[in-house]
Amino acid sequence: xxxxxxxxxRTRWALxxxxxxxxxxxxxxxxxxxxxxxxxxxxxxxxxGVPAPGVMAWLTALTELFGGLALMxxxxxxxxxxxxxxxxxxxMFTIHLPYGFSSIKLMGLTAQGPEFGIPGYEVNLLYLAxxxxxxxxxxxxxxxxxxxxxxxxxxxxGRDAAAS
Numbered sequence: 001x002x003x004x005x006x007x008x009x010r011t012r013w014a015l016x017x018x019x020x021x022x023x024x025x026x027x028x029x030x031x032x033x034x035x036x037x038x039x040x041x042x043x044x045x046x047x048x049g050v051p052a053p054g055v056m057a058w059l060t061a062l063t064e065l066f067g068g069l070a071l072m073x074x075x076x077x078x079x080x081x082x083x084x085x086x087x088x089x090x091x092m093f094t095i096h097l098p099y100g101f102s103s104i105k106l107m108g109l110t111a112q113g114p115e116f117g118i119p120g121y122e123v124n125l126l127y128l129a130x131x132x133x134x135x136x137x138x139x140x141x142x143x144x145x146x147x148x149x150x151x152x153x154x155x156x157x158g159r160d161a162a163a164s
Contacts, residue, residue, distance in 0.1 A: 015133070015140025019071055022130040026084055027068025033061035048094050060087055071134070074143020081131040088131070092124035
């Protein structure tokens with residue numbers, strides 16, 4: 001079992017499960033939008049008054065899918081986090097804000113299972129906090145960013161030029 005030699009080691013490794021979960025969440029939502037057909041999502045965007053809803057449905061779904069995959073592998077985390085945060089902010093302010101904070105509102109229990117109310121903005125804030133943590137803390141270990149851009153990386157751009 002890995003023993004951590006310092007608090008910074010522990011902090012660095014804490015970014016890995018966060019990055020994987022946030023990335024998986026975005027990728028799963030993007031995949032769901034694409035697999036159901038972006039037309040249904042475009043209809044929702046049109047109801048909200050979003051300009052070019054068909055284009056925005058595709059753009060949102062692809063950003064979530066590929067942005068989520070990029071987070072999972074730790075590639076360009078700071079850059080990818082910006083459009084993902086914008087998607088969360090738009091969803092929060094256009095859909096979830098009027099329904100309060102809580103994302104789980106148990107309305108009742110039936111023979112078919114629990115019935116839930118309309119979700120609030122809690123999950124949006126959790127995603128935003130996770131993205132901010134990754135931007136501030138970096139991609140962490142086992143990441144493409146760490147492999148190419150770490151100060152000790154043998155593949156750091158410019159390192160070979162400086163060595164020769």
